[in-house]
Amino acid sequence: MGLKYAILGLLNYRDLHGYRIKKHIENHFGLMWSINYGQIYPNLKKMSEEGLVTIKEVTQVNEKGPHRKMYSITEKGKIEFIRWLESSPDKGMILRDPFLMRFVFFSFGSRQRALELIDEQLVLYKKQLEKRVHNKDRWQNHNQFVRLIAQLGMQQNEVFLEWLRYAREEIAQSTDEEFAASAAAFFS
Numbered sequence: 001m002g003l004k005y006a007i008l009g010l011l012n013y014r015d016l017h018g019y020r021i022k023k024h025i026e027n028h029f030g031l032m033w034s035i036n037y038g039q040i041y042p043n044l045k046k047m048s049e050e051g052l053v054t055i056k057e058v059t060q061v062n063e064k065g066p067h068r069k070m071y072s073i074t075e076k077g078k079i080e081f082i083r084w085l086e087s088s089p090d091k092g093m094i095l096r097d098p099f100l101m102r103f104v105f106f107s108f109g110s111r112q113r114a115l116e117l118i119d120e121q122l123v124l125y126k127k128q129l130e131k132r133v134h135n136k137d138r139w140q141n142h143n144q145f146v147r148l149i150a151q152l153g154m155q156q157n158e159v160f161l162e163w164l165r166y167a168r169e170e171i172a173q174s175t176d177e178e179f180a181a182s183a184a185a186f187f188s
Contacts, residue, residue: 003043008081011053011073018044018069044071052077103167111171111179118168122161129157 003025010016010024022040047053054074057067073081099121106114132154139150171179
């Protein structure tokens with residue numbers, strides 16, 4: 001359900017074609033969820049059938065290739081978006097991170113490999129934080145809510161980095177028996 005409203009929200013800013021919608025979601029909502037083209041276009045088609053968006057064929061100026069479909073939000077789409085925007089969220093915070101799912105089961109594998117995967121994650125989160133810090137000034141020119149969500153992204157990166165360092169140290173210092181015993185303790 002979130003993708004539908006993310007698309008409607010983006011179309012509130014301006015008309016977009018599918019590729020731009022995907023890029024905006026990847027660049028600005030990447031921490032919240034990942035998407036693919038297989039999700040974008042069926043959602044856009046359904047939203048068009050529901051009367052929430054309109055589609056207009058646009059000829060690409062000075063570019064080769066097929067016409068692009070430009071999507072616009074309708075009045076009905078704006079009403080639906082505002083209804084969603086003003087309703088209470090359905091759930092609490094959900095962290096969908098493939099690394100965290102894997103982390104829960106590290107005790108069934110090799111401690112050395114677990115530490116290597118943590119190190120890889122540390123590098124990844126450091127790069128993400130560096131990118132966010134680099135873009136910080138640009139976010140200052142956006143509206144209050146975009147700026148605040150960018151700040152959250154930076155703080156979330158910092159928290160994950162701190163936690164990964166802590167987890168790495170604890171795992172590295174645990175005995176073989178402690179590491180192996182944690183596999184059996186999940187359901188105890």
